[in-house]
Amino acid sequence: MNVKNAQPLEYSTHQNQLNILGFWIFLGAEIMLFATLFTTYFVMEHRTGNGPTGAEIFEITPVLIETFVLLTSSFTIGLGVHAMRIGRKNAMLAFFGITLLLGLGFLCVEIYEFVHYYHVGATYQTSGFTAALLTTLGTHGAHVTLGLFWGLFIMIQVAKRGITAQTANKSFIFSLYWHFLDVVWIFIFSFIYLKGMM
Amino acid sequence: MKELYPAKQVGGFVFSLFLTVIALLVYFMDMSFTLAMTILVVTAFVQATLQLVVFMHAGETKDGGAIYLNVLYGIIIALVTIIGSLLILIWDM
Numbered sequence: 656m657n658v659k660n661a662q663p664l665e666y667s668t669h670q671n672q673l674n675i676l677g678f679w680i681f682l683g684a685e686i687m688l689f690a691t692l693f694t695t696y697f698v699m700e701h702r703t704g705n706g707p708t709g710a711e712i713f714e715i716t717p718v719l720i721e722t723f724v725l726l727t728s729s730f731t732i733g734l735g736v737h738a739m740r741i742g743r744k745n746a747m748l749a750f751f752g753i754t755l756l757l758g759l760g761f762l763c764v765e766i767y768e769f770v771h772y773y774h775v776g777a778t779y780q781t782s783g784f785t786a787a788l789l790t791t792l793g794t795h796g797a798h799v800t801l802g803l804f805w806g807l808f809i810m811i812q813v814a815k816r817g818i819t820a821q822t823a824n825k826s827f828i829f830s831l832y833w834h835f836l837d838v839v840w841i842f843i844f845s846f847i848y849l850k851g852m853m
Numbered sequence: 854m855k856e857l858y859p860a861k862q863v864g865g866f867v868f869s870l871f872l873t874v875i876a877l878l879v880y881f882m883d884m885s886f887t888l889a890m891t892i893l894v895v896t897a898f899v900q901a902t903l904q905l906v907v908f909m910h911a912g913e914t915k916d917g918g919a920i921y922l923n924v925l926y927g928i929i930i931a932l933v934t935i936i937g938s939l940l941i942l943i944w945d946m
Contacts, residue, residue, distance in 0.1 A: 662914060666914055672914070672916065675914075675916070676916045676919060676920065679911075679916075679920045679923055681923070682924070682927075683923045683927035684927075686924070686927035686928065686930075686931055687930055687931060687934075689929070689931075690927075690931030690932075690934050691933060691934060693931075693935055694935045694939075696936045697935060697939055698938055698939070698942050698943060698944065699937070702898070703865060715880065715924060718946070719877075722873060722874065723861070723870075723873070723893075725858075725868055726866070726869055726870065726873065729869075729904065729908060730862065730865075730866040730869075730908075732858060732908075733866075733908040734858065734862060736910075737859055737862060738857055741856060741857075746857050775939075777857075777918055778901070781891075785935070799871050804929065805913045819897070830908075830909075834904050834908045834909045835904075835909075837904060838862065838900070838901045838904050841900045841901060842897055842898055842901075842902075845876055845893040845894075845897040846893065846897070849876060849879050849880055849893060850889075850893065852880055853879045853880055853886075853889050
């Protein structure tokens with residue numbers, strides 16, 4: 656059931672097109688999820704009680720590593736989708752693999768960061784500020800963790816079944832999710848870390 | 854090998870690194886709060902738009918209009934929620 660042959664494989668059936676549009680609507684809801692978290696964070700930002708402030712606990716080095724690692728992973732999954740579109744299965748799997756490794760690296764740095772916060776006395780229950788901070792970062796980190804497993808399963812399917820209308824569709828939708836997480840991180844990087852440290 | 858690295862994506866990546874470096878100026882340089890926030894707002898939204906258009910291929914099919922409208926709606930609701938809450942709870946207006 657080809658709707659339009661000129662379009663990439665991931666759009667090749669009516670169902671595939673609806674899947675992609677539906678995922679964009681889900682991303683619209685995700686924008687709202689993170690908007691409410693940012694709202695809470697901005698309201699709680701200066702309610703530090705007896706706990707530390709952002710300027711006291713944020714470290715520039717891990718934040719920079721996280722930012723560049725995630726930006727690069729967003730680029731590599733973009734290359735993965737491009738490789739998929741020109742039918743290069745191995746190159747696609749390699750780029751998806753690099754993306755997931757970068758995602759894992761990001762997660763390791765974030766875990767280090769959470770341990771650091773714990774050691775300097777910024778735990779979940781310390782103040783309104785730390786609660787809002789850790790909830791926002793944690794929600795993003797949980798999304799990345801979910802993405803790692805999701806991406807891994809997609810890679811297994813592509814390796815087993817090849818690039819078909821279905822696997823291409825799933826891979827493309829996963830790439831949308833991954834880019835979205837990068838966009839959310841840019842806002843965390845700018846309005847939580849840089850704003851807190853300047 | 855070359856066909857695996859399309860100019861559009863490589864250019865988009867270089868530009869996104871450039872935007873990140875610009876945003877970092879607010880950390881490494883002394884500037885007023887207003888100027889710093891202006892830089893952050895501009896770089897963050899340009900970066901988000903870049904991801905949306907270059908990497909997420911938002912506009913490439915006939916659903917492009919619906920997709921952009923959906924994202925725009927999400928952003929508007931997000932901004933109303935954030936700015937509205939700040940107006941009442943932080944800026945005391």
